[in-house]
Amino acid sequence: MSDLFPNYARLPLEFQKGSGTKIFDKENVEYLDLTSGIGVTNLGYNHPELVKVLHDQVEKIWHIPNLYESELQEKVAKLLAIEQDYLAFFCNSGAEANEAAIKLARKATGKEKIFSFKQSFHGRTFGAMSATGQAKIHQGFAPLLPTFDYLTYNSFDDLLKIDESVAAVMVEVIQGEGGVLPAEKEWLQMLAKVAKDNGALLIIDEVQTGIGRTGTFYAWCDYGISPDIFTLAKGLGNGVPVGAMLGKKELGEVFSQGSHGTTFGGNRLALSVAEKVIELVNQEEFLTEVQEKSTLAFDVLQKGLAKNKHVKAIRGKGLMIGIALDSSDTLQKALQKLRERHVLALSAGNDVLRLLPPLTIANEELQSGLAAIIQVLEEIENE
Ligand SMILES: Cc1ncc(COP(=O)(O)O)c(C=O)c1O
Structure with missing residues (x-):
């Protein structure tokens, strides 16, 4: 029984430390964070x-x-x-x-x-x-x-x-x-x-x-x-x-x-x-790199999800990305399956899978996170 007000729907996960785009739970299991703690840790965890x-x-x-x-x-x-x-x-x-x-x-x-x-x-x-x-x-x-x-x-x-x-x-x-x-x-x-x-x-x-x-x-x-x-x-x-x-x-x-x-x-x-x-x-190239990562992300998602019948739209700008799905049920399933793969994403509205990765995310990390999203939505489609 918690001593906290129950105003948050808390997931049964507790994070202890972070580094860059990764956060680690109590057992030191690593998660790729595509949320930046809801758009906060935009330069990654523990930026030196x-x-x-x-x-x-x-x-x-x-x-x-x-x-x-x-x-x-x-x-x-x-x-x-x-x-x-x-x-x-x-x-x-x-x-x-x-x-x-x-x-x-x-x-x-x-x-x-x-x-x-x-x-x-x-x-x-x-x-x-x-x-x-x-x-x-x-x-x-x-x-x-x-x-x-x-x-x-x-x-x-x-x-x-x-x-x-x-x-x-x-x-x-x-x-x-x-x-x-x-x-x-x-x-x-x-x-x-x-x-x-x-x-x-x-x-x-x-x-x-x-x-x-x-x-x-x-x-x-x-x-x-x-x-x-x-x-x-x-x-x-x-x-x-x-x-x-x-x-x-x-x-x-x-x-x-x-x-x-x-x-x-x-x-x-x-x-x-x-x-x-x-x-x-404000450092030179920082925002240009964000724009480049954004182009990469939208390209990968548009190609990878083009035929997925659960996906209604992919929208956003920069590294604020929404994948509009056909129902909140699909969204909740996708978020759960991503967590099982140690990838964290967010919801927005009832049925939008939202990504707010750290702006400092490396291309390979971004690609691996996006590949996980494409795979779980494929899995849901094949269920
Ligand atoms: C656009 C916008 N405005 C205001 C807020 C509220 O900010 P805070 O939770 O820091 O009060 C949020 C939080 O999600 C937001 O997204």
């Missing part, structure tokens, strides 16, 4: 340079409240702004970053209504949960924040609902938890334009897609748009909890002194690692 900066920082100082200046926060904020006019607020998770974004947008516009999208996922705190367009996430928590409404993702018609009463539109460039659904480029550009024309702020949730996951530093970089506000977490700390909300400089005064805050946000342990993560992702 990250281990070193964290060790070095542990010996200096861990926590200093936000009552004092922080050169480290300034540095990371500048790096995250990618030479555009953004200010940063540091926090501890994706949901907390989204809460900050919601508050900033509400206060900046003086308006209440925020549109997000069906099948979206923005986190579990009340604001972020209310932004999330999934009934199963809302169950038992009514009434939600009354100011959210959900548009249909990739629907041009629904963009007509955005009018001058809208404070903000909150969107993922690729819906992650909802089923690895990429936004169409023209649609996202139109969304940005309609929002702007109506004085609504564009909030992009980059919690899952940010920091190189889709082959560009932010997913929005490839869409010819620049959000008013965007949020980060997951890959930013490679496993050290950290989140960030960035907003255009002209929004700066809205978060006036005392208007928002958090005790742990921007702490030295998290930001020393975040600084190094950004440096590594």
Whole structure:
């Protein structure tokens, strides 16, 4: 009998250590991780340079409240702004970053209504949960924040609902938890334009897609748009909890002194690692290699699964890959069979097999993981 709340469906596996793309259970059995701990350990487990900066920082100082200046926060904020006019607020998770974004947008516009999208996922705190367009996430928590409404993702018609009463539109460039659904480029550009024309702020949730996951530093970089506000977490700390909300400089005064805050946000342990993560992702060739691995992965999957009757679509971008299957039953069987082969993959939505391998994965590891996926789906087809 566990002493923990039963809110997670935990698998009977316990991992003790990790190295690169491999993690090891209590018996030291090796697993190939194609999940990066749900898009977090994007540079692999125990990356030696990250281990070193964290060790070095542990010996200096861990926590200093936000009552004092922080050169480290300034540095990371500048790096995250990618030479555009953004200010940063540091926090501890994706949901907390989204809460900050919601508050900033509400206060900046003086308006209440925020549109997000069906099948979206923005986190579990009340604001972020209310932004999330999934009934199963809302169950038992009514009434939600009354100011959210959900548009249909990739629907041009629904963009007509955005009018001058809208404070903000909150969107993922690729819906992650909802089923690895990429936004169409023209649609996202139109969304940005309609929002702007109506004085609504564009909030992009980059919690899952940010920091190189889709082959560009932010997913929005490839869409010819620049959000008013965007949020980060997951890959930013490679496993050290950290989140960030960035907003255009002209929004700066809205978060006036005392208007928002958090005790742990921007702490030295998290930001020393975040600084190094950004440096590594910005290294020459790093993102090009992610794009090359992505091409390899999509090629292998498209060829290997072309005839599989359980596979409905293969979609995504960079190393955020979804294999849409015909049922949740097929998905659960495939995940189980992969685990038996010591390969870890994820679900998204009801029936999508999701892959978020470390961006540092070697081609051979990627190929062996993909071969396992193709084999188990073949096995299921032959059952
Ligand atoms: C797009 C997106 N936004 C927000 C969140 C919530 O992040 P956290 O769990 O760190 O609060 C997630 C988590 O999966 C996410 O994928």
